[in-house]
Amino acid sequence: MFRGALWLLAGRGCVGRGLSTRSGGSTPDWTEKVSEIKKKIQSALPGGAWDPLYDTSHLPPEHSDVVIVGGGVLGLSVAYWLKRLEKPRGAIRVLVVDRDHTYSRASTGLSVGGIRQQFSLPENIQLSLFSVDFLRNINEYLAVVDDPPLDVQFNPSGYLLLASEKGAAIMENNVKVQRQEGAKVCLMSPEQLQNKFPWINTDGVALASYGLEGEGWFDPWCLLQGLRRKIQSLGVFFCQGEVTRFSTSSSRMQTSGGKEMTLKRIHEVHVKMDHSLEYQPVECALVINAAGAWSGQVAELAGIGKGPPGTLEGTKLPVEPRKRYVYFWHCPEGPGLETPFMADTSGAYFRREGLGHNYLGGCSPTEEEEPDPGNLEVDHDFFQDKVWPHLAHRVPAFQSLKVRSAWAGYYDYNTFDQNGVVGPHPLVVNMYFATGFSGHGLQQAPAVGRAVAEMVLKGQFQTIDLSSLLFSRFYLGEKVEERNII
Amino acid sequence: MLKIIIPTIMLIPLTWLSKSNMMWINSTIYSLMISMVCLPLMNQPCDNSLNLSMLFFSDSLSTPLLMLTTWLLPLMIIASQYHMTKEPLARKKLYITMMILLQIFLIMTFSATELIMFYILFEATLVPTLIIITRWGGQTERLNAGIYFLFYTLAGSLPLLVALTYTQTTLGSLNMLLTQYLTERLTHVWGDSLLWLAFMLAFMVKMPLYGLHLWLPKAHVEAPIAGSMVLAAILLKLGGYGMLRITMMLNPTVNFMAYPFMMLSMWGMVMTSSICLRQTDLKSLIAYSSVSHMALVIMAILIQSPWSFMGATALMIAHGLTSSLLFCLANSNYERTHSRTMILVRGLQMILPLMAAWWLLASLTNLALPPSINLIGELFVTVSMFSWSNFSIILLGINITITALYTLYMLIMTQRGKYTYHIHNIKPSYTRENTLMLLHLTPLLLLMINPKIILGTMY
Numbered sequence: 001m002f003r004g005a006l007w008l009l010a011g012r013g014c015v016g017r018g019l020s021t022r023s024g025g026s027t028p029d030w031t032e033k034v035s036e037i038k039k040k041i042q043s044a045l046p047g048g049a050w051d052p053l054y055d056t057s058h059l060p061p062e063h064s065d066v067v068i069v070g071g072g073v074l075g076l077s078v079a080y081w082l083k084r085l086e087k088p089r090g091a092i093r094v095l096v097v098d099r100d101h102t103y104s105r106a107s108t109g110l111s112v113g114g115i116r117q118q119f120s121l122p123e124n125i126q127l128s129l130f131s132v133d134f135l136r137n138i139n140e141y142l143a144v145v146d147d148p149p150l151d152v153q154f155n156p157s158g159y160l161l162l163a164s165e166k167g168a169a170i171m172e173n174n175v176k177v178q179r180q181e182g183a184k185v186c187l188m189s190p191e192q193l194q195n196k197f198p199w200i201n202t203d204g205v206a207l208a209s210y211g212l213e214g215e216g217w218f219d220p221w222c223l224l225q226g227l228r229r230k231i232q233s234l235g236v237f238f239c240q241g242e243v244t245r246f247s248t249s250s251s252r253m254q255t256s257g258g259k260e261m262t263l264k265r266i267h268e269v270h271v272k273m274d275h276s277l278e279y280q281p282v283e284c285a286l287v288i289n290a291a292g293a294w295s296g297q298v299a300e301l302a303g304i305g306k307g308p309p310g311t312l313e314g315t316k317l318p319v320e321p322r323k324r325y326v327y328f329w330h331c332p333e334g335p336g337l338e339t340p341f342m343a344d345t346s347g348a349y350f351r352r353e354g355l356g357h358n359y360l361g362g363c364s365p366t367e368e369e370e371p372d373p374g375n376l377e378v379d380h381d382f383f384q385d386k387v388w389p390h391l392a393h394r395v396p397a398f399q400s401l402k403v404r405s406a407w408a409g410y411y412d413y414n415t416f417d418q419n420g421v422v423g424p425h426p427l428v429v430n431m432y433f434a435t436g437f438s439g440h441g442l443q444q445a446p447a448v449g450r451a452v453a454e455m456v457l458k459g460q461f462q463t464i465d466l467s468s469l470l471f472s473r474f475y476l477g478e479k480v481e482e483r484n485i486i
Numbered sequence: 487m488l489k490i491i492i493p494t495i496m497l498i499p500l501t502w503l504s505k506s507n508m509m510w511i512n513s514t515i516y517s518l519m520i521s522m523v524c525l526p527l528m529n530q531p532c533d534n535s536l537n538l539s540m541l542f543f544s545d546s547l548s549t550p551l552l553m554l555t556t557w558l559l560p561l562m563i564i565a566s567q568y569h570m571t572k573e574p575l576a577r578k579k580l581y582i583t584m585m586i587l588l589q590i591f592l593i594m595t596f597s598a599t600e601l602i603m604f605y606i607l608f609e610a611t612l613v614p615t616l617i618i619i620t621r622w623g624g625q626t627e628r629l630n631a632g633i634y635f636l637f638y639t640l641a642g643s644l645p646l647l648v649a650l651t652y653t654q655t656t657l658g659s660l661n662m663l664l665t666q667y668l669t670e671r672l673t674h675v676w677g678d679s680l681l682w683l684a685f686m687l688a689f690m691v692k693m694p695l696y697g698l699h700l701w702l703p704k705a706h707v708e709a710p711i712a713g714s715m716v717l718a719a720i721l722l723k724l725g726g727y728g729m730l731r732i733t734m735m736l737n738p739t740v741n742f743m744a745y746p747f748m749m750l751s752m753w754g755m756v757m758t759s760s761i762c763l764r765q766t767d768l769k770s771l772i773a774y775s776s777v778s779h780m781a782l783v784i785m786a787i788l789i790q791s792p793w794s795f796m797g798a799t800a801l802m803i804a805h806g807l808t809s810s811l812l813f814c815l816a817n818s819n820y821e822r823t824h825s826r827t828m829i830l831v832r833g834l835q836m837i838l839p840l841m842a843a844w845w846l847l848a849s850l851t852n853l854a855l856p857p858s859i860n861l862i863g864e865l866f867v868t869v870s871m872f873s874w875s876n877f878s879i880i881l882l883g884i885n886i887t888i889t890a891l892y893t894l895y896m897l898i899m900t901q902r903g904k905y906t907y908h909i910h911n912i913k914p915s916y917t918r919e920n921t922l923m924l925l926h927l928t929p930l931l932l933l934m935i936n937p938k939i940i941l942g943t944m945y
Contacts, residue, residue: 056626063625065825091766091829251911263911267824283624285825286908430908457829459907 059280060239060271064095066456067269067284069243069298071098073108073220073442074434075290076227077449080142083234085453094236095282097271101240105376107292108224108442110409112326112360114217114341114351115443116159117183118209120174120483121419124440125181126464127447132214134446135223141446142230150226154218157352158211160197160340162394167345168206170483175209184213199335201396204345217341217351220442241271244279246287246302248428262313264303264428286456288432293321293373293410295421295435302428312427315475319421319436321373322413326362327383331401334359348390350398358404363387364439376408411439417479422448423455423470432456433471487542487597490556493520494593497586501579509575510567513582514560517589521556528553528939535663542597543663550803550940551727555592555720557929558810559585562712564922565814568821569710570622581622585712588614592720596727601650601660604731605643608688608724612639615721618713619705631704638701642691645684652681665735672736682743685732692725693780695747696754706773707826711817714769718776718813719806726780726802729787730795730942737790744788751788752878755781755885762892767826768816771896772809775852778889779805786867789874792944797866799942804851804859804930811848811926815841818919819900822912828896833905841915842901844923851930853893854886859933859940 066082068075079094086092103109115135117128134141139149163171171187178185187209190202196210232238247268254260266287272279291298299305299317307313334357341351350361363386365371371379383403392399414421414436421436434452437444447464454462461467468480497516504512527549530536535545544552562585570578591611598604612635620632654660657668672678691698706714758777765771779801786798816826818841823831835842854860864886871878938945 061626063824065827065830087829088764088766091827093827251913253911265911283824285823285827285830424907429911432908455907457906459904 056280058240058273059278060095060097060241060282061093061237062280063093063283064237065093065284066095066286066288067282068094068096068288068290069269070289070291070295070435071096071101071238072103072106072290072292073224073227073445074292074437074448075288076224076231077445078288078290078434078452079231079236079449080227080234081449081453082456083231083236085450085457087457090235094231095239095284096231096236097239097241097243097269097282099240099242099274103224105410107410107412108220110326110376110407111220111442112217112351112362113220113442114159114215116211116215116341117178117181118159118161118174118185118211118215119440120170120177121480122177122181123464123466123468123480124419124444124482125178125183127444127451127466128440129182129214130447130450130464131444135218138223138226142226144229144233147229150222152218152222152226154216155352156214156216157338158213158215158340160211160342161209162193162205162343162345163207163209164204164345165206171207171209174483183211185209185211197335197338197340199395199397200342201394203393210340215341223442223445239271241273241280243269243291243298243301244272245270247281248303261427266302266428266430286430286432288434288452288456289317290434292412292435292441293319295319295412295433299425299431299433302425302431304425304428304431312472312475315471317421317433317436317471318416318474319412319414321410322438323371323373323376323408324362324364324411324439325371325378325382325406325408326360327387327403327406328353328358328360329401329403330356330358331398332357333397333400335395335397342394344390344394346390348387348394350391350395359401361387361391363390371408373410376410378406378408380406412436412441413438416474417481419480419482420444420448420469421471421474422451422466423461425471426475487538487544487593490520490524490552490593491590493523494556494586494590497589498583501582501586506575509579509582510563513586514563517556517559517563517586521553521560524553524556533943537599537663538597541599541603542594543599544597545943546939546945547730547799547942548596548727550799550942551720551723552593552596554723554803554806555589555596557925558716558719558806559589561810561814561922561925562715564918564925565715565817566710566712567918568916581618581712584614584618585716588618588716592724595724599661599663601662601665601731602654604662604728605646605650608728609640609643611721611724612636615713615717618716619709622710623708623713624710625708627704628708631701631708634701635705638691638698639688642698643688646688649681649684662731662734668735671738674742679743682736685736686729686743686747689725689729689732690747690784692728693722693784694725694777695784696750696757696777696781699754699758699777702777703770703773706776706813707767707769711813714813714817715810718772718809722776722780723802723806726783726787726798729784730798733787733790748785748788751781751784752881754778755785756881756888759885759888759892763888763895765892766828768819768828768896768900769813769826771828771892772812772816775812775889775892776805776809778885779809782864782867782885785871789870791870791874793866794870794874795944796941797863797868797870799863800859800937800940801863801867803933803940804863807926807930808848808851808860811844811923811930812852814919814922814926815845815848818915823909828899830906831909832899833901833903834909835901836905837909837912838915840920841923844920844927845897845901847927847931848923849893849897853890857934858930859937862937862941 117125119125175185190205193208194202246266248264248266250262250264252262268281270279270281289295289298296317296319305316339352343349348363350359353360418438421433425431451466501513527544530546535543537543591607595607616632616636694702755778758774762771762774783798786794851858851860854864868882
């Protein structure tokens with residue numbers, strides 16, 4: 001603008017000296033600039049295209065104390081317990097970021113929804129015990145003023161695990177541990193089994209363990225919605241977006257042994273909106289990785305696993321998505337209301353669904369037959385070849401059944417030892433994990449949420465000690481294996 | 487006075503023409519030198535004021551405030567260095583320019599002779615502050631904060647403009663030195679009461695008085711560190727200074743008009759202290775504690791006794807330094823963990839012990855530990871309030887207790903206890919930060935030796 005004015009003055013001087021017409025002089029330049037300014041003003045008026053103060057309500061806030069990556073049941077549980085255990089109310093700002101607000105591929109909604117205490121690891125048993133208590137008293141935990149109470153449709157029908165000769169000793173051991181922790185499980189011989197459940201064919205069964213209390217199945221979607229409703233009432237922000245980047249800063253520090261390590265801190269989380277390049281950097285103090293099957297990718301964004309293999313820097317988060325199929329069939333002669341969630345010696349499982357002789361079931365494939373987790377397409381041949389024969393053998397009534405539908409979901413499968421990862425990462429100091437539960441995440445979600453919230457707020461696990469499930473076990477090679485994987 | 491104002495104006499070309507690596511250093515060092523130049527003003531030869539020109543004067547009330555203002559600019563510049571690192575160079579220079587501009591207006595305000603000039607500059611200080619808050623603040627709420635700040639103060643000061651022009655036309659002059667000797671006194675009629683209200687409202691909003699204090703927590707929390715520092719340390723004192731000057735000419739209406747504001751201040755002081763106990767956001771806690779301390783100053787000014795004026799002046803200086811120090815400490819936390827919530831950042835004493843020492847000293851001065859100048863201020867105010875009304879001691883005692891409670895709460899939450907896991911790799915304290923804290927504490931502690939220079943006109 002100033003240049004235009006100077007040109008104009010210079011131009012006037014030239015005209016005064018009697019020069020001929022200028023070509024490409026300042027005057028057309030000046031009007032061009034004026035029309036540019038006019039266009040800008042016009043577009044700034046309402047209805048124009050250029051809007052400096054545009055609507056950002058779909059973006060997450062610019063600052064949040066805790067960012068929870070992943071809005072499934074584990075993420076929401078962590079958010080709930082953070083809000084519940086914070087000492088002065090309303091202290092922490094929590095943001096839950098989820099990529100898909102329809103939860104179409106989330107493990108929570110696609111889960112079969114069983115809950116059991118029949119694990120071999122004491123921590124798992126304790127987690128499930130608390131979760132059952134949570135589900136039983138869900139309306140005391142998740143009640144919202146003026147909203148109807150939740151009905152999580154908990155069917156306490158128990159789990160029935162069958163063991164062949166080979167596995168009988170392990171099962172007895174497991175039951176001893178479970179009883180020590182306070183689970184109510186009974187061991188049954190094949191005759192007792194036949195007596196109790198006449199529809200079972202006890203051929204090949206040496207021992208069975210049956211959960212008497214606190215086991216069964218429930219509606220995972222109801223739990224998810226209940227948690228979501230409650231934490232919205234507690235003031236947690238929800239945002240739909242994908243985490244694409246963590247802005248970190250590193251510092252080199254020395255351990256007491258003199259070894260130099262690079263510790264990182266996450267300062268900002270870049271949340272990208274759906275179907276656009278727009279992103280919002282959210283400034284945060286803590287990040288909780290509850291991204292389920294995709295936790296491994298989120299961890300890689302933070303630089304976990306980028307280093308020479310065998311070192312702590314190079315230890316990746318070994319969680320990857322594994323596809324599992326669930327089939328829904330109808331069998332008019334099938335077992336009745338007292339049917340527990342039965343897991344056969346071969347690994348096939350089923351449970352009753354509803355009151356019309358409908359059943360849900362499936363089987364975990366072996367390592368060689370792992371389906372490609374790229375999509376959620378169902379392989380019906382898998383049922384025909386791998387699941388049905390075992391089911392039909394175990395429950396003769398299932399020889400004639402009609403598959404009504406099927407779906408596939410992901411396990412956030414921990415390839416190291418199939419148990420969850422909880423707690424902070426040793427090097428990326430403000431990232432906490434709550435993931436990797438490989439199929440039993442839903443049933444332990446309330447308890448895991450509480451454990452992570454305690455770790456964040458108080459620095460240590462207070463109610464259930466999950467220090468054996470910390471990240472460092474991947475580096476130290478200490479497997480915490482669970483022998484009852486369904 | 488020009489020997490202070492001209493160099494401060496020249497700081498602006500200094501900033502714009504400095505090389506990028508010398509910009510911060512230049513502005514800090516030269517503004518420190520300007521504050522040294524201010525020191526000779528402390529040599530007040532007589533009970534009256536030092537009349538430097540037709541426009542500017544300084545007396546024992548405005549000099550400590552002037553010293554505080556000039557001392558604070560280098561501190562603001564030091565404090566802003568970290569969070570401005572990512573900005574482009576021109577914007578950094580603009581930020582420093584805003585601070586310098588604010589400084590110029592403040593220096594002229596505190597040394598103004600004519601009340602209209604005081605008013606104009608009083609309003610002018612709003613603009614750079616607003617720009618600092620809304621442009622460089624941290625979160626989206628800063629727009630709301632800026633609007634609250636601007637409109638509360640503007641709306642409060644418009645009646646002041648009317649009152650000042652009316653007084654100018656009736657009286658003939660608004661020279662502060664002359665109005666002290668006013669013989670026409672105000673009466674108890676409605677018109678004069680409204681005139682009194684018009685005069686005082688602007689400063690009440692600025693202090694802030696309890697019922698009009700909504701802008702303060704917002705503005706302090708959303709402002710960047712330099713904005714918070716200057717708001718807490720100086721801008722609040724503008725209100726106090728204005729009230730001290732204007733009450734000279736408003737007798738004796740003050741005696742009965744003061745009652746509602748005394749009530750509000752006394753109640754507000756206890757209320758805001760109690761709110762501090764429940765705050766989760768560190769900056770918000772410090773902001774509310776500012777309201778509480780300033781309520782004491784308002785009460786002291788309204789009862790108009792020599793002891794209370796001394797206490798008010800001492801409290802203003804002491805609180806300015808303490809509050810600014812606390813904001814700097816809170817900012818050093820925020821820069822490391824990006825969170826202002828107290829429960830997420832605990833047990834810092836283990837990790838940053840020197841910073842813990844500064845926190846301790848800041849907290850001790852905030853709760854008016856003897857023999858700090860905060861205590862002198864509070865004690866003088868308390869004693870004079872007791873002689874004004876015996877029952878006020880109850881509320882004042884409760885306030886002093888609650889102040890101690892929330893200050894210790896803040897200290898223990900942030901420093902003591904087991905540290906939270908995720909802070910164990912925060913960067914250690916920079917020398918710059920330690921310098922900043924030391925530069926705050928040094929005047930605060932040194933003034934303990936000779937507090938009479940901050941006791942104002944009544945000493």
